[in-house]
Amino acid sequence: MYATEFLDLPPMHAAAGTVQLPGSKSISNRLLLLAGLCQGQTVLHDLLDSDDTRVMIAALRQLGCAIEPRQDGGLRVTGLGGRLAVKQGQLFLGNAGTAMRPLCAALAVLSAREGGSFEVSGVARMHERPIGDLVDALRGLGCRIDYLGHEGYPPLRLAGGNVHIGAQIRVRGDVSSQFLTALLLALPLVSDHGAVVIEVEGELISKPYIEITLNLLQRFGIQVERNGWRRFTVPAGSVYRSPGQVHVEGDASSASYFVALGALAAQPEAPLRIEGVGADSIQGDIRFVEAAEAMGAQVKRGPNWLEVSRGRWPLRALDLDCNHIPDAAMTLAVMALYADGPTTLRNIASWRVKETDRIAAMAAELRKLGAEVREGDDFIEVHPLSAWQPAAIKTYDDHRVAMCFSLAAFNPLAGASVPVRILDPKCVAKTFPDYFETLFGCARAHVDDIPVITIDGPTASGKGTLASEVAKALGYHLLDSGSLYRATALAALRQSVPADDEEGVARLATALSLRFDDHRIELDGQDVTEELRREDVGLLASRVSAHARVRDALRELQLSFRRLPGLVADGRDMGTVIFPQAALKVFLTASAATRAERRHKQLISKGFSANISDLRQDLEARDARDRSRSAAPMKPAEDAVSLDNSALSIEESVQQVLAWWKQRQPF
Numbered sequence: 001m002y003a004t005e006f007l008d009l010p011p012m013h014a015a016a017g018t019v020q021l022p023g024s025k026s027i028s029n030r031l032l033l034l035a036g037l038c039q040g041q042t043v044l045h046d047l048l049d050s051d052d053t054r055v056m057i058a059a060l061r062q063l064g065c066a067i068e069p070r071q072d073g074g075l076r077v078t079g080l081g082g083r084l085a086v087k088q089g090q091l092f093l094g095n096a097g098t099a100m101r102p103l104c105a106a107l108a109v110l111s112a113r114e115g116g117s118f119e120v121s122g123v124a125r126m127h128e129r130p131i132g133d134l135v136d137a138l139r140g141l142g143c144r145i146d147y148l149g150h151e152g153y154p155p156l157r158l159a160g161g162n163v164h165i166g167a168q169i170r171v172r173g174d175v176s177s178q179f180l181t182a183l184l185l186a187l188p189l190v191s192d193h194g195a196v197v198i199e200v201e202g203e204l205i206s207k208p209y210i211e212i213t214l215n216l217l218q219r220f221g222i223q224v225e226r227n228g229w230r231r232f233t234v235p236a237g238s239v240y241r242s243p244g245q246v247h248v249e250g251d252a253s254s255a256s257y258f259v260a261l262g263a264l265a266a267q268p269e270a271p272l273r274i275e276g277v278g279a280d281s282i283q284g285d286i287r288f289v290e291a292a293e294a295m296g297a298q299v300k301r302g303p304n305w306l307e308v309s310r311g312r313w314p315l316r317a318l319d320l321d322c323n324h325i326p327d328a329a330m331t332l333a334v335m336a337l338y339a340d341g342p343t344t345l346r347n348i349a350s351w352r353v354k355e356t357d358r359i360a361a362m363a364a365e366l367r368k369l370g371a372e373v374r375e376g377d378d379f380i381e382v383h384p385l386s387a388w389q390p391a392a393i394k395t396y397d398d399h400r401v402a403m404c405f406s407l408a409a410f411n412p413l414a415g416a417s418v419p420v421r422i423l424d425p426k427c428v429a430k431t432f433p434d435y436f437e438t439l440f441g442c443a444r445a446h447v448d449d450i451p452v453i454t455i456d457g458p459t460a461s462g463k464g465t466l467a468s469e470v471a472k473a474l475g476y477h478l479l480d481s482g483s484l485y486r487a488t489a490l491a492a493l494r495q496s497v498p499a500d501d502e503e504g505v506a507r508l509a510t511a512l513s514l515r516f517d518d519h520r521i522e523l524d525g526q527d528v529t530e531e532l533r534r535e536d537v538g539l540l541a542s543r544v545s546a547h548a549r550v551r552d553a554l555r556e557l558q559l560s561f562r563r564l565p566g567l568v569a570d571g572r573d574m575g576t577v578i579f580p581q582a583a584l585k586v587f588l589t590a591s592a593a594t595r596a597e598r599r600h601k602q603l604i605s606k607g608f609s610a611n612i613s614d615l616r617q618d619l620e621a622r623d624a625r626d627r628s629r630s631a632a633p634m635k636p637a638e639d640a641v642s643l644d645n646s647a648l649s650i651e652e653s654v655q656q657v658l659a660w661w662k663q664r665q666p667f
């Protein structure tokens with residue numbers, strides 16, 4: 001996951017390959033609750049691992065459910081058997097509507113029947129998301145529920161009561177379908193003395209989510225009778241029965257970004273393949289595919305996969321009632337930028353009470369890109385875009401805003417070439433923590449569009465640390481080019497190839513088998529991270545790196561580090577030879593005395609003995625050799641900015657480089 005302050009998406013122009021979807025949020029949280037309420041054990045496979053499911057799991061554990069990971073990746077849940085194991089608790093449910101609403105209903109009826117008191121809360125936005133209709137329905141049933149903040153909103157206290165199932169239970173359905181879902185999931189708990197009838201008042205929205213609820217209840221042995229969308233009956237004596245093992249299908253709402261991407265950027269002969277959902281999905285958002293087809297996507301489907309490519313171009317504008325696909329419809333609003341006329345998405349009033357006011361958020365951010373947008377209480381109209389502007393997209397802690405706006409970075413397909421900045425990209429953790437990694441796995445950009453920052457400088461100037469910190473702050477890849485020369489030197493040592501055998505060392509360099517993994521480096525399958533830092537390896541690296549053929553042999557490997565979303569490369573010739581077009585080149589220096597001192601500290605802390613003046617002599621000799629070699633001598637690029645960090649902390653140097661970088665961005 002990118003936990004950076006922002007993530008800059010360079011202009012991208014194509015997509016291909018295969019995407020594996022994370023599990024469905026709606027299915028995962030329903031299954032967790034059902035497994036938690038029923039008797040015995042249930043093993044859940046391919047469950048979504050994200051903020052929304054983590055809060056649900058944590059809450060169920062607090063309530064006494066044993067939830068353990070299995071060796072095969074499944075999660076074993078031991079249910080409560082419909083009874084409270086714990087009578088008190090304070091549960092934090094983040095911003096997960098699928099945890100807040102159903103857990104409230106379950107705890108309200110359980111505490112009313114068995115006694116107990118539970119406080120449920122969430123993030124600040126959750127305390128602005130309505131729950132009054134559900135509370136009214138549960139109070140009508142005899143549950144005692146107190147508002148701890150504002151009337152109609154969490155946090156709540158669920159504190160006993162006296163359940164009487166006689167009259168019908170009424171619930172409004174026009175603000176969120178999750179209130180009805182919550183009742184359907186919880187009311188089997190009180191069906192022992194008779195059937196429970198739920199009447200829906202007002203127009204029920206987001207109906208397909210009710211179908212998911214009914215489908216999963218059925219898997220747990222509960223057959224709800226349904227009369228249209230008005231009346232639902234939980235039969236008398238309904239008891240949750242574990243199906244033993246359940247598999248969670250991929251998330252259809254998460255699929256929407258890749259279906260859209262295929263429609264925009266995948267060629268028919270190499271469609272984007274999406275695995276995890278398909279024609280057999282029980283999620284309503286699978287019908288996003290039809291909307292994408294209406295806009296021009298070409299889609300092939302199997303039971304649990306989709307293959308999507310561009311059909312019609314530009315996309316065909318759409319006028320669509322999106323009530324049945326409230327979440328995926330946000331993706332259409334960004335696709336609309338690539339259409340042949342204004343697209344109108346209707347009947348989406350519920351957008352206003354979700355992770356943020358989504359109609360307002362989409363309108364504001366689309367306008368930042370330059371789009372003309374009209375919004376009303378329950379619709380949004382988006383015009384296609386011709387004059388794209390680079391924009392820093394605010395994401396309002398809303399995963400879907402972050403994910404759908406990533407599609408705006410494909411503006412080269414509409415004749416533009418501007419980057420898109422996604423602020424606070426970690427908000428995708430709600431349902432798809434690895435969204436951007438997945439996107440970069442299948443998106444393509446022209447190599448010249450992928451930003452590079454080079455940091456060159458002499459030994460012990462601190463460029464490795466600086467580069468690594470800058471890369472971390474921007475979410476970019478890191479190339480420590482020195483490590484490639486060190487690895488070549490180590491290979492030469494191991495295979496007894498003399499350092500002055502240019503041909504022999506170059507052959508080794510060409511055939512290096514290296515693997516980089518989270519700051520560790522493997523040579524021939526063996527972790528050599530520490531060995532590469534040895535002084536003798538460093539000195540030998542300086543010698544072998546003077547050979548032009550060795551440098552040539554490592555060139556392609558270095559270039560291959562330039563991948564989405566960007567690269568920070570450190571070394572001695574990054575800005576002069578390997579990435580001469582880099583947008584920011586830093587030449588880092590520090591006095592020889594400072595560098596010798598740093599190296600000395602480093603060695604002592606690792607338990608090696610060292611002498612400062614010897615170290616200083618060594619590094620001055622090395623500087624001289626690096627500067628005077630004929631192949632790619634170490635020198636600042638003409639357009640490099642110099643940074644002498646002798647008197648700077650690491651943090652200060654990092655901030656300086658980031659400030660230079662930000663100045664060069666168009667946002």
Ligand SMILES: O=C(O)C1=C[C@@H](OP(=O)(O)O)[C@@H](O)[C@H](O)C1
Nearest residue numbers: 026098176177178206209326350
């Ligand atoms: O029941 C569910 O799993 C959901 C129902 C929908 O909410 P509304 O019914 O509030 O539209 C949807 O937006 C949400 O992401 C998940």
Ligand SMILES: C=C(OP(=O)(O)O)C(=O)O
Nearest residue numbers: 095096097098327354355
């Ligand atoms: C509305 C959403 O979430 P929640 O389940 O919290 O309602 C969503 O995921 O788009």
